[in-house]
Amino acid sequence: MIVILIGIAGSGKTTVGQCLAAHLGWRFVEGDDFHSPANVAKMSQGVPLEERDRWPWLRALRAQIVALQQQGKSAIITCSALKQRYRDVLRPDGDEAIQFVYLKGEAAMLRSRLQQRQDHFMQAEMLDSQLAILEEPEDAIAVDIGNNQTPKQIVAAIIARLDLPTRPNSES
Numbered sequence: 711m712i713v714i715l716i717g718i719a720g721s722g723k724t725t726v727g728q729c730l731a732a733h734l735g736w737r738f739v740e741g742d743d744f745h746s747p748a749n750v751a752k753m754s755q756g757v758p759l760e761e762r763d764r765w766p767w768l769r770a771l772r773a774q775i776v777a778l779q780q781q782g783k784s785a786i787i788t789c790s791a792l793k794q795r796y797r798d799v800l801r802p803d804g805d806e807a808i809q810f811v812y813l814k815g816e817a818a819m820l821r822s823r824l825q826q827r828q829d830h831f832m833q834a835e836m837l838d839s840q841l842a843i844l845e846e847p848e849d850a851i852a853v854d855i856g857n858n859q860t861p862k863q864i865v866a867a868i869i870a871r872l873d874l875p876t877r878p879n880s881e882s
């Protein structure tokens with residue numbers, strides 16, 4: 711099974727995704743690693759990506775998903791995937807073995823997190839552009855990330871909502 715954590719920058723895709731993958735003993739695939747150097751340079755300068763910048767990135771991630779499925783591997787993947795047509799690249803055929811989990815949080819909290827986050831090309835100034843293009847997914851399981859929930863609590867909520875197996879010897 712492939713679980714794709716989606717949402718606005720700062721929603722915790724990487725943090726929660728690493729925690730969830732460790733808990734399940736699954737691979738973790740960071741979607742941001744599939745950006746071209748040109749995309750990273752653009753975002754580092756505070757310039758939001760355009761559609762044409764996103765297609766190669768999304769297609770590369772899709773290729774990774776297909777490769778994982780061919781190898782019979784389960785994985786947690788992160789990708790903002792803010793628009794329906796981006797999600798359709800990642801899951802073109804409605805494959806039920808690929809599940810989107812939308813980390814849903816309020817803009818003020820996301821902004822404050824991005825202001826505090828260090829060493830990342832995506833700065834807080836980019837938040838408004840992300841909020842502007844977000845198409846709230848109808849094809850995802852939405853998980854609330856508010857109320858000061860810890861990553862572990864959010865992981866537990868995802869596991870419960872998706873009815874995922876937990877390893878007997880994994881830490882909670």
Ligand SMILES: Nc1ncnc2c1ncn2[C@@H]1O[C@H](COP(=O)(O)OP(=O)(O)O)[C@@H](O)[C@H]1O
Nearest residue numbers: 718719720721722723724725823827859860861
């Ligand atoms: N549940 C949480 N509670 C508090 N801080 C969090 C939580 N999840 C993520 N963070 C912090 O918020 C920032 C953004 O998280 P990150 O995982 O990078 O989000 P994304 O990958 O969606 O952009 C990071 O500094 C991270 O440590």
Ligand SMILES: O=C(O)[C@H](O)[C@@H](O)[C@H](O)[C@H](O)COP(=O)(O)O
Nearest residue numbers: 718719720742759764790791832
């Ligand atoms: O972790 C984050 O801060 C975000 O996920 C971030 O890296 C970014 O959102 C995309 O990778 C860019 O693509 P979009 O402009 O399509 O979100």
